Amino acid sequence: MSFRSAISMFAGKPFIVMGIVNVTPDSFYDGGVHESLENAYRHACRLRDEGADIIDIGGASSRPGAPVVSPEVELQRILPLLKRFVKGFNGPVSIDTTWSTVAEAAIDEGALWINDISAGRYDEKMAGLIADRGVSVVLMHSRGTSATMQTLTDYKYGVIEIRDELVRDVQKFLDAGVKPEQIILDPGVGFAKTADQNVELLRSLSEFKKLGYPLLVGTSRKSFIGKITGRETVDRLHGTLASVASAYLRGAQIFRVHDVKETIDFLKVFSEIEKELPAGSFK
Numbered sequence: 001m002s003f004r005s006a007i008s009m010f011a012g013k014p015f016i017v018m019g020i021v022n023v024t025p026d027s028f029y030d031g032g033v034h035e036s037l038e039n040a041y042r043h044a045c046r047l048r049d050e051g052a053d054i055i056d057i058g059g060a061s062s063r064p065g066a067p068v069v070s071p072e073v074e075l076q077r078i079l080p081l082l083k084r085f086v087k088g089f090n091g092p093v094s095i096d097t098t099w100s101t102v103a104e105a106a107i108d109e110g111a112l113w114i115n116d117i118s119a120g121r122y123d124e125k126m127a128g129l130i131a132d133r134g135v136s137v138v139l140m141h142s143r144g145t146s147a148t149m150q151t152l153t154d155y156k157y158g159v160i161e162i163r164d165e166l167v168r169d170v171q172k173f174l175d176a177g178v179k180p181e182q183i184i185l186d187p188g189v190g191f192a193k194t195a196d197q198n199v200e201l202l203r204s205l206s207e208f209k210k211l212g213y214p215l216l217v218g219t220s221r222k223s224f225i226g227k228i229t230g231r232e233t234v235d236r237l238h239g240t241l242a243s244v245a246s247a248y249l250r251g252a253q254i255f256r257v258h259d260v261k262e263t264i265d266f267l268k269v270f271s272e273i274e275k276e277l278p279a280g281s282f283k
Contacts, residue, residue, distance in 0.1 A: 009091065010053060014271040015248060017264055018054040018094065018256040019047030020220065023077040024061050024069075040081045048089055050261040054113065054254075055089060057081060058096030062117050062191075066146040071099040078102070079109060086110040092136070100125040107133050113184075117142055117191065119169035131177035138184045138216055139173065141166040143192035152192045159204040162187065167211065184254065186216045189243075195224035202246050209251035218256035219243040241266045249274065 010016055023040045044055055059077035060069035074097060086093050086109065094113035095106040100123045103114045112135055119139040120126045130137045141162050143152040155161045170183060187208050189198050202219070209215055219225065225239035226232065237259055244255055244263060248270065257263045 013053075014275065015267045016053045016254045017051065017260055017267070018056050018216070018254055019044075019050070019052035019260045020256060020258050021047065021055055021057045021081070022061070023057060023059050023081055037080050037084070041084055044081065044085045045088075047260045048091075051264045052091070052260045054092050054094055055085070056094040056096050056113075056115055056256060057085075057111075058115075059102070060097070062096075062146055064146060064150045068145070071097075071101045074099060074102045075105055079105065082106055082109050082111060094138070098122040098126070100129045104129055104133070107135055112136060113138065115186075116140065117186075117188070119166065120172055121169065127173045127176035127178060130173060130182065134179075134182065136182050136184060137173065137178065138186050139166065139169055140186035140191065141169075141188035149192040153194050153197060155197070158197075159201060159207055162193075162201065163207050163211070166208070170211075170213075180213070183213050184216050185211065185213045186218065186256075189217060189219050190222045190224065195227040198222070198224040199228075202243060202250070205247060205250035205252060214254060215252045216254040216256060217244075217247040217252040219247065220257040220259070237262060245270055 021040055021044045047055060057078050059074035060066070078095060082093060082095070092112035093110060094115050095103060095111045096115040096117070097103055097106070098116055098118040103126065114130060114135060115138040116126055117140045119141065143149055166185060166187070173183060174180065185208055187201055187205065189201060193201060205215065220240050221233050221236040225236045225243065229236065229239045231239065240257070240259070241263065244266065247255070248267065255263060
């Protein structure tokens with residue numbers, strides 16, 4: 001299934017919700033909670049039942065300062081869950097990885113999306129794999145590694161520089177033979193950006209929308225929301241929904257979230273109110 005056919009599955013939907021399943025001991029929000037296969041499987045099924053359009057499974061934390069996880073460890077964490085879950089899910093399963101070997105093994109087991117936070121910078125073989133296998137890929141803007149990214153927040157040209165850096169990464173995938181309809185863009189909220197830069201990035205999503213690719217945004221419970229609200233991670237749902245509203249109005253189509261049910265309910269109401277009425281409607 002290509003991204004184009006995956007989108008056709010959601011024809012008529014004003015938004016797409018991607019539910020997060022972290023099979024890792026150290027993710028910033030739910031690290032360790034779903035580390036066992038049974039807990040991760042139950043969580044994935046709950047997000048499915050709450051209406052998630054896509055499930056994104058990750059075996060390595062990408063939070064600032066997180067250690068590098070080998071592809072062997074990632075595979076040990078994600079493959080048992082993927083094999084068990086994919087059989088009972090009608091939508092695309094996404095794998096959050098920067099390793100081409102992990103991506104390839106996951107595709108062999110039925111994954112249809114690869115969510116690469118490095119946009120191919122960590123593994124030069126990723127672009128060729130995506131081209132060969134024809135799956136969808138999320139390319140996210142970041143700089144450096146988890147250990148260094150928050151020291152790399154000096155942007156001379158702000159959002160335009162972030163956009164241009166992501167465009168260069170996209171071009172590498174196009175040059176490798178990846179079709180434009182396979183690509184989804186993520187501006188990388190929280191990655192190599194300060195809290196103030198994250199706010200400006202969300203204000204400027206139209207710069208990324210102009211590039212012509214579907215736009216994914218992941219703001220769920222991130223630290224910039226805590227800076228604005230003064231809330232700890234567990235109390236950032238309402239702030240997250242405010243950021244989702246802003247992103248939706250600026251053209252984001254796909255929302256990567258921890259709280260699927262709440263996000264769907266919010267977007268159902270918000271998108272209904274915000275949609276343009278046909279000519280002649282009651283005013």
